[in-house]
Every structure is written in structure tokens, then in C-alpha cells.
Amino acid sequence: MKCTVCKHGETRPGAVSVTLERQGATLVFRQVPAQVCDNCGEAYHDEVVSMQLLQKAEEAVRAGVEVDVRRYAAA
């Protein structure tokens, strides 16, 4: 698809790191599948991936995690 940020690039399948901050906790997910713009590098996640990221972040916050770096794995 066409990138909606720079409006020039085309997105291609790839993987990116995503950092989420929740209630003082910092969570980094590596190798998250995404469509990445070949021009500006903006990453787009599909709905399922975004949902899972938020879910995993909530779980980590509930478990008392403050800083965490993990590899994203599709459930």
C-alpha cells in the first residue's frame, strides 16, 4: 500500500522494534511483523498484531514489569 505519512513510499513486509510505555513501564518488542515504508521507514501493523502488542503490554504491567525487551512471537 502507499505510505500515508510521506505519501511517496510503498510499504513492504518487514519487521521492526516497537516500544510501548504504560504506567511507567517500558516494553520493547523486537521483530514485530509490519509493513514498512521503503521511503520514510514508517511501520504499519495489522489489527491483530496491534491488539496483541497492547495485550502483552497490559499483562507485563500487571505482572509488575518495569523494563522489558522481548521478541514478539505470534500467539
Ligand SMILES: [Zn+2]
Ligand atoms: Zn513513507
